[in-house]
Amino acid sequence: MMKALTFTLNGDQTRVEVDPGELLLDVLRRRLFLTGTKKGCGEGECGACTVLLDGQPVLACLLPAMKVQGRAVTTIEGLGHEQRLHPVQEAFLEKGAVQCGFCTPGMVLSSKSLLDGQPQPSEDEIKQALSGHLCRCTGYVQILEAVKDAAEKMTRAEGRKGHA
Ligand code: FES
Ligand code: FES
Incomplete structure (x- = not known):
């Protein structure tokens, strides 16, 4: 059964339905279409999937999405944009x-x-x-x-x- 996940994503309150075992990387890329977060090894070895969770780097390919419930996630899309880079x-x-x-x-x-x-x-x-x-x-x-x-x-x- 799908579950509702609510968290702050790049400063915006976000709600998305996820499979309970789904990984944050898949939720970001497939459900929320934020493809700036990359899938490299998928095994915690390369760092390509790194996002910030409450300001600290985490590997989205290892993190169950439900773990970010109520917390703040920053992806590369939340950092800057073409006209105003970080x-x-x-x-x-x-x-x-x-x-x-x-x-x-x-x-x-x-x-x-x-x-x-x-x-x-x-x-x-x-x-x-x-x-x-x-x-x-x-x-x-x-x-x-x-x-x-x-x-x-x-x-x-x-x-x-x-x-x-
Ligand atoms: S995709 Fe390589 S560490 Fe996550
Ligand atoms: S892997 Fe190509 S720029 Fe780092």
Whole structure:
């Protein structure tokens, strides 16, 4: 029997009927048509399906959808849009950290979560935060550069706000 799942999705109260055992990844992609969240391995190994649950990265391919009842989920669609990218998205584009783009949504969301909690992370902290993410294209160097650049952009933006 289908169950009603109610949660906050990208800031909006959302209600969707799901199979009780259905995974969050399938609910996002198949029922809510948010295909920015990617299905790579489907086994918790690649990080492509990463979304934020109450601000923390989780693997949507392992998480039963009913576990997000009453909680807040952020997908890449909730972060920015073409006319107004999030600073992490801007930095990924500027530093050439996006090639095929398959790993990018998960990488961007984990980076955002890191920078929200630690605005000036060390290189090791960045590597640690992204350690569950596989990228077949970039060799990771540009991704590291992008996260450092995003940290600077976000710190500068905060500084401007502080002086406004
Ligand atoms: S698709 Fe979830 S970790 Fe690979
Ligand atoms: S950009 Fe292709 S997998 Fe990372």
